[in-house]
Amino acid sequence: MYDVAFNANEVAVNQVKITARQVQVFYGDTHAIKDVDVDIDDKTVTAFIGPSGCGKSTFLRCINRMNDTIDICRVQGEITLDGENIYDKRVDPVQLRAKVGMVFQKPNPFPKSIYDNVAYGPRIHGLARNKTELDEIVEKALRRGAIWDEVKDRLHAPGTGLSGGQQQRLCIARAIATEPEVLLMDEPCSALDPIATAQVEELIDELRQNYSVVIVTHSMQQAARVSQKTAFFHLGNLVEFGDTDQIFTNPVDPRTESYITGRIG
Amino acid sequence: MTDVTSSSQTPPKGRHGSLMTVDARTRKRNAAEKRFRSYGLAAISAGVLCLVALLWAILSNGLPAYKQAVVELEFNLSQEDFDSAEKALLKTSVYTKHFITGLSANLEARGVEASFDKKAVDRLLGKVGGELRAFYRENQDKLGQPVIFEVPAASRVDRYLKGTFTRDNVSEDGTRFFQQSDFDLVDAMVQAGLIRQAFNWNFITGVDSGVDNPGGAGIGASVLGSFMMMIVVLVLSLPIGVAASIYLEEFAPKNRLTDLIEVNISNLAAVPSIVFGILGLAVFIQFAGLPQSAPLVGGLVLTLMTLPTIIISTRASLKSVPPSIRDAALGVGASRMQAVFHHVLPLAAPGILTGTIIGLAQALGETAPLLLIGMVGFVARYPDSFLSGFEGPNSAMPAQIYNWASRSDAVFTEKAWGGIIILLVFLLSMNLIAILLRRRFERRW
Numbered sequence: 001m002y003d004v005a006f007n008a009n010e011v012a013v014n015q016v017k018i019t020a021r022q023v024q025v026f027y028g029d030t031h032a033i034k035d036v037d038v039d040i041d042d043k044t045v046t047a048f049i050g051p052s053g054c055g056k057s058t059f060l061r062c063i064n065r066m067n068d069t070i071d072i073c074r075v076q077g078e079i080t081l082d083g084e085n086i087y088d089k090r091v092d093p094v095q096l097r098a099k100v101g102m103v104f105q106k107p108n109p110f111p112k113s114i115y116d117n118v119a120y121g122p123r124i125h126g127l128a129r130n131k132t133e134l135d136e137i138v139e140k141a142l143r144r145g146a147i148w149d150e151v152k153d154r155l156h157a158p159g160t161g162l163s164g165g166q167q168q169r170l171c172i173a174r175a176i177a178t179e180p181e182v183l184l185m186d187e188p189c190s191a192l193d194p195i196a197t198a199q200v201e202e203l204i205d206e207l208r209q210n211y212s213v214v215i216v217t218h219s220m221q222q223a224a225r226v227s228q229k230t231a232f233f234h235l236g237n238l239v240e241f242g243d244t245d246q247i248f249t250n251p252v253d254p255r256t257e258s259y260i261t262g263r264i265g
Numbered sequence: 266m267t268d269v270t271s272s273s274q275t276p277p278k279g280r281h282g283s284l285m286t287v288d289a290r291t292r293k294r295n296a297a298e299k300r301f302r303s304y305g306l307a308a309i310s311a312g313v314l315c316l317v318a319l320l321w322a323i324l325s326n327g328l329p330a331y332k333q334a335v336v337e338l339e340f341n342l343s344q345e346d347f348d349s350a351e352k353a354l355l356k357t358s359v360y361t362k363h364f365i366t367g368l369s370a371n372l373e374a375r376g377v378e379a380s381f382d383k384k385a386v387d388r389l390l391g392k393v394g395g396e397l398r399a400f401y402r403e404n405q406d407k408l409g410q411p412v413i414f415e416v417p418a419a420s421r422v423d424r425y426l427k428g429t430f431t432r433d434n435v436s437e438d439g440t441r442f443f444q445q446s447d448f449d450l451v452d453a454m455v456q457a458g459l460i461r462q463a464f465n466w467n468f469i470t471g472v473d474s475g476v477d478n479p480g481g482a483g484i485g486a487s488v489l490g491s492f493m494m495m496i497v498v499l500v501l502s503l504p505i506g507v508a509a510s511i512y513l514e515e516f517a518p519k520n521r522l523t524d525l526i527e528v529n530i531s532n533l534a535a536v537p538s539i540v541f542g543i544l545g546l547a548v549f550i551q552f553a554g555l556p557q558s559a560p561l562v563g564g565l566v567l568t569l570m571t572l573p574t575i576i577i578s579t580r581a582s583l584k585s586v587p588p589s590i591r592d593a594a595l596g597v598g599a600s601r602m603q604a605v606f607h608h609v610l611p612l613a614a615p616g617i618l619t620g621t622i623i624g625l626a627q628a629l630g631e632t633a634p635l636l637l638i639g640m641v642g643f644v645a646r647y648p649d650s651f652l653s654g655f656e657g658p659n660s661a662m663p664a665q666i667y668n669w670a671s672r673s674d675a676v677f678t679e680k681a682w683g684g685i686i687i688l689l690v691f692l693l694s695m696n697l698i699a700i701l702l703r704r705r706f707e708r709r710w
Contacts, residue, residue, distance in 0.1 A: 064596070
């Protein structure tokens with residue numbers, strides 16, 4: 001007990017939020033994720049990189065049990081959030097997803113107004129007691145999503161009428177409106193142009209203050225720019241996991257080095 | 266200029282030759298495309314031609330059913346005549362006499378000579394005495410002053426005026442329906458300008474009539490019967506169909522059993538409607554003991570028939586909602602049911618509505634199952650109340666049309682064509698509603 005307190009003092013910024021132990025994922029007969037062990041820290045951006053089909057998105061979707069919606073998908077092993085196994089029988093995935101928000105590859109706002117997009121999560125989780133509170137939550141989420149100034153005059157315009165980058169930031173605002181503790185991002189910038197990408201990356205860096213962010217990306221430059229920790233996946237295995245600086249400058253595993261230097265992938 | 270001509274004479278040496286000349290292969294492909302286009306055009310024009318012919322046949326045969334010959338008389342009955350007629354033993358025959366006097370006076374006033382007796386009036390105009398009496402008993406203030414009195418003419422007069430019934434159709438001796446001399450009387454009335462063509466409201470609002478009065482038959486009661494059936498179909502098939510499709514599409518596991526159910530639903534959509542009719546007869550009438558010929562049973566049978574259509578179209582529109590919307594809803598912590606009811610269903614609604622209305626339109630035009638459950642009888646009156654309309658015997662539009670078409674009198678054939686027009690108007694307006702709803706609710710953003 002005292003030990004823990006002592007350690008916590010030392011690594012105050014690096015408290016572990018999520019741990020994965022011996023995680024296996026099967027799609028039917030395909031073994032998509034093999035023996036993944038990883039610790040994801042709180043208030044840190046962790047990047048998952050690797051070639052297409054290496055399982056990084058699959059693993060990401062395990063963290064909020066989005067894979068449950070796929071009939072043929074089976075997950076084994078243990079993933080804990082704050083020490084609680086999220087695959088325990090008593091855990092309701094709906095409750096989990098309120099704690100672990102997700103942003104998808106393609107911006108997918110609801111075909112509703114900007115306001116309703118952000119207010120939907122708080123509404124179904126009963127986070128606001130009245131209209132004023134809801135207004136406050138929406139404004140706060142949109143501000144944190146770095147999109148408030150662009151949309152404050154047209155909150156009731158359709159969310160699908162925004163540009164791609166704005167839509168993605170709206171989706172981020174929608175995800176953080178439910179006050180999650182972890183934010184999962186599945187290639188959030190792959191459908192965006194460089195300027196919108198830069199805005200979203202800046203936003204991710206700000207979000208680190210409050211959340212544990214896990215981002216899957218195809219772009220190694222992006223991983224280097226936004227993340228503090230990087231995990232390299234290859235053919236369903238977690239090949240290497242460590243500080244981003246170390247992974248990009250001094251990789252231990254030869255496969256990591258090959259991928260980063262462009263020889264595989 | 267000279268440069269250009271000289272270069273066109275010596276083609277460039279590229280592997281594909283000059284772009285200015287069309288090679289044999291391209292020419293062949295272009296010809297094939299041209300041929301295909303002309304096949305398409307030919308197919309479309311054949312279709313349009315058939316449609317025009319069909320519409321022309323329906324309208325030219327059916328529109329006369331909406332017109333009716335009416336005899337218009339200026340009539341003046343004094344208070345004394347009324348009092349004495351009311352005291353008489355055979356009141357209507359006295360009124361008939363007054364009518365005959367009035368008709369003669371009208372003809373004379375216009376300088377037309379004609380001789381006729383009471384029987385001729387009965388044949389041409391029906392029981393005028395009763396109608397005259399009913400009119401004056403209700404409007405006693407009109408006694409002693411001239412009024413315009415209208416009586417619908419018998420259907421044979423109608424057809425004579427339309428040219429489908431001629432002197433050749435009646436033998437020298439005549440029948441109890443028509444005598445040769447009656448033609449002269451009709452001619453005289455036409456000459457005197459006493460007969461005019463009026464819109465036949467009775468055809469739309471009236472009920473079926475017997476063979477002795479084909480002109481008086483109306484489609485009203487069977488329109489009501491069809492309407493009652495559609496209420497039953499809508500109330501049952503929409504909720505059942507939509508619930509079944511949402512479960513199958515969004516919640517059910519994908520396994521052998523659901524595959525089997527899916528295949529069977531598709532098969533049900535292709536089952537001939539008469540099979541549903543005999544099923545309805547066996548299950549609803551013989552087993553469950555529901556009343557025969559009732560719109561309730563008709564509605565149940567048509568519900569069975571419509572359900573596969575609604576389920577298939579609902580599932581198709583649920584499937585067309587992008588999965589990213591479901592992901593988005595689940596991602597912010599909505600339950601599966603919330604994701605479906607808050608996001609997927611509203612987006613699928615236009616498709617569901619369209620499918621439902623098309624299913625209803627199909628059910629509206631269905632005849633075969635109705636024949637088996639007895640909704641093809643002779644229905645000569647409206648139901649007493651709204652609820653008894655469901656369980657009391659009634660007909661439906663297509664069954665009534667079938668019924669008329671199988672009767673021998675040519676007037677009924679005309680009524681059948683006229684009924685088809687009403688049926689088509691209903692179907693077209695339902696399809697129009699489907700299109701409008703689709704436009705209204707479709708989200709383009």
